[in-house]
Amino acid sequence: MVLRDRVPLEGEYWAARAGDSPFPEGTLLPAGAVLSRPIPVWHHPVVPPEDPIPFGYTVVHADEDIIVADKPHFLPTTTNGRLQRETLQTRLRVDFGEDEIVPLHRLDRLTAGLVICSRNPATRADYQRIFLEGRAVKRYRGIVKQPLFCDEEIRLPMHKPRGSRQVLVADNGTPTSTYVRAAGREVTMWPRTGHTHQLRVLLNHLGSPLIGDDTYPTPRPLDLYDFSCPLSLLHETISFIDPLSHSERQFFSSRGLGTTIR
Incomplete structure (x- = not known):
């Protein structure tokens, strides 16, 4: 995904590979940081708890x-x-x-x-x-x-x-x-x-x-x-x-x- 303007306050975002990114690949971006340009990032969303399906394969x-x-x-x-x-x-x-x-x-x-x-x-x-x-x-x-x-x-x-x-x-x-x-x-x-x-x-x-x-x-x-x-x-x-x-x-x-x- 691509972040614009500012790093969200919630969640964790890591810089992805991009030739003009000011952040090295894999850097954890500071929450709330202002971005001077769009930045490609990796984001792993929080998955809410799920009740188990009680049947197996x-x-x-x-x-x-x-x-x-x-x-x-x-x-x-x-x-x-x-x-x-x-x-x-x-x-x-x-x-x-x-x-x-x-x-x-x-x-x-x-x-x-x-x-x-x-x-x-x-x-x-x-x-x-x-x-x-x-x-x-x-x-x-x-x-x-x-x-x-x-x-x-x-x-x-x-x-x-x-x-x-x-x-x-x-x-x-x-x-x-x-x-x-x-x-x-x-x-x-x-x-x-x-x-x-x-x-x-x-x-x-x-x-x-x-x-x-x-x-x-x-x-x-x-x-x-x-x-x-x-x-x-x-x-x-x-x-x-x-x-x-x-x-x-x-x-x-x-x-x-x-x-x-x-």
Whole structure:
């Protein structure tokens, strides 16, 4: 960030590298000091205390390039603006002692299952391309409120209005594609795109929202510590061709929809 006019009285700010800065890199700037020009700085904000999310992840696989974690319900994958410490990424970084661990794809806070993370910056771009180019095959399983009978690819345009928790099916939205197979209340889905809430929006659009969904069809007040009704959605398998070894890799979640909280 860049400071102008004066160093704030609250917080600590260290001078960053800049050719015309009057402060050596790494210098702690005096609080309240008047600045003659804009100064690039590093700032580590104070993170308020957070109550723990009482569910843990497991490690399905780890090598020098990736970690495959099996995430519980209710734990955000990365910070969501409200939780900083209680996230899968932060827990992995602390547990492995590595600051370079980065999830390669998203998984909703309420969804349980597999998350692949990069731990090696040198190979990160190779693995990121798998997801950017849609070369990972993901399978999800869910339980819906109303029986659904379907065995086809469904394409829907989706749009998330600014400031809204809900994603809408809208003509001007981003195209999405999901293969859906269902013959009752249990649904298996293979998303071919990665839009926010894609599977939840799709099932709600079909008239069969997921059990435990706090946003569709009607949003409930957001409570990050209400663990009473988990979303019945699990990312249970993922497969892809490894960009380094060129061999097929496949990983499985050990969680079941009836026991995904534990």
